[in-house]
Amino acid sequence: MSNFPILIVALPLCFAFFISLLSLTKLNRFCGHLALLSVGVSFVLTLCLGPRILAGEKIAYSLGNWPAPLGINLLVDGLSYLLSLIFGLLVLLSVIYSLEDHKGKYFSLVLILYAGMNGVVFTRDLFNLYVFWEILSISAYILVVSPQPASLRASLLYLFLGSLATALFLLGVGIIYALAGTFDMDALAREIPVIWRTQPLAILLVGALFLVSLGIKSGLFPMYVWVPEAHSLAPTPISVLLSGAVLKIGIYIFIRLFLTLFRTEVSLEGLILYWGLISMVFGGCLALVQEDLKRMLAYSSINQVGLILIGIGLGTKLGMEGSLYHLFNHALIKGSLFFSAGMIIESTGKRRIRELKGNGIVPFFPRFSFLMGALAIIGVPPLNGFISKWLICRAAVERGNLIVAALILIFGIVAAVYYLKVVQNLFSVAKMCQTEKRQSSSIPWIKYTCLGTLLGGSLVFGLLPSQGLYLIREAVALIFP
Amino acid sequence: MRRQETKIVRNVARKLFPVLVLFAFYLIIYGHISPGGGFQGGVVLGSSLILLYLSEGPERVEKKFKNSQLAILEAIGVLTFVGIGFLGIILGKHFLGNFLPIGRVGMVPSAGLVLLLNLFIGTKVGAGISLIFYALMKFDRRAQGE
């Protein structure tokens, strides 16, 4: 049990290179199954940690048995456990989804991505965090490349912006090292308030560098350029991972660094609140005018990330609860939306929303799940999106910030407009074209199970919100003890 | 169309190659007691192969050092590294915990695991650098062939 944190990170890494070895031999076709096995084992290990973490325990691990300021330490607490759970679920479903379409090196990259994501959320060392972040980013850059030639330029654009972001982050880490002489987060939490008294400007500079870098990585308003390109041109399972997991890494690092580590006297809440608002407004408005289905979903992600930031920026316990719950819910909902969009595009071969009209060959289940996902993300009551939006709205009202609450509601309606446009196109078809000859759907059943799991999840966490709030309770307790 | 390098270049490269490989292994093996280490040695190892590639031409080098062999070498390097890490767990220590005798300071067989890990990093990096170079050169050759 005590070795679990490192096993969760190292097992996928080990299997990744084993798979790249295997892909050279004749056993090439088993790569996917092996990847599934390793992600499954890792996910089960994460689940095994669950009871202890949710009881309020923190599990620490030091590599090579070197104690805290010298060695690299891993720590699983409520926040990292929540994120690790999301990553495990999404990677598992993505691997299942891509079993038939991809082979060999693809799976080894997905496993490296998974190892990097878990590493980022578990590590307690600032430089180590940078290294894991780079590992996951590099594999994400490569995974964006799909058979479509345009995905090459999307990958390059993502690479330029992503490396700029990590370089800025590294510069910030360097300045912190110059000031404090350590990378260990526990030591930094003690050192930073002391340094703040003597050199506030340097700390502000570090904060600004981190904010810009995290803004690029989680696709906030002025730096979102890569999001629609990469999300819309990547293969479907990778779109799910990018939107559900990779964007969340930026938010995780923000919460970890600014809310549990540097609790300086400067309050960032106003900045975060307005940044989130602008992001939400622009994401929503731009999603309205998109013609490409997956591109619209990408802009909707920008909108939702803005909403998560608003909850954080309100600075109350309720707002944080809403944000973290929305982070979790958004991963489930966007996963199911991207999976169903992928299936729709796969079965019709058309990406434009307008062209979806008049196609009788979309199978029923993707259409239905797209409708459910759309309802969930708009915030219709029995589904999980409603609960988290409700929490954030209530937090805004309690804070007396009625304009924010009104804007959240208005952009719920805007989301309804752009999602229901697609739904209308999808369903008007069914009645008109029933006489048309239906092609037998070529989508294997295993892909439906991924979609079904995510939909079931959003229904369960919508009907039983106490279960979801139980999951995030420890994470919130970390920030608002 | 392929350029033929002059005799001088080819002879010098051929004489330089073993020296570079020796230097690479020196850097790797003395990595824990003097400046150097697995990555640096590995890069020298990789660049020695690149030198040979540039002077002798792709066909001869790729026949001797096959793409697939290098890929296997690279994967084995990492796998052994992680395997040694897991061995630490099995032997009752932590991940990558040292289970070898530490030895005397300044001797080559000292510092426990570091020498072993450096060796595997060296092979991995050497193979990796050459593979990157092969991949980029393949683009070039395909473009010329068109």
Next chain:
Amino acid sequence: MSDKIALTLFLIGLYGLIAKKNLIKKVMGLNILTSGIVLFFISLGYEKGLTAPIMEKGITDVVDPLPQALMLTTIVIGVCITALALSLIVRIYRRYSSLDVKILTGEGDE
């Protein structure tokens, strides 16, 4: 002094990454930016008159080895990113027959 050189390199790299129109030059800008950061880190650990941190007999004053060890990692990551960016650019060039930055914004598709 080395701080200022590091800052200058960083800014030159940033300029190259943002303002240059050629994709290869952008990659070069990225490399210069990374080397600026590497120099910054190395200058944190360096002090004149100190030796390499290998604890043999008679050696007492050593430099801080941590930034140097960490920068090795950064250099490795830089190599990976450069290799990946260059191979992407090669494939982009073969598809679009141009290295202009306009490709990135989607002009020339379809």
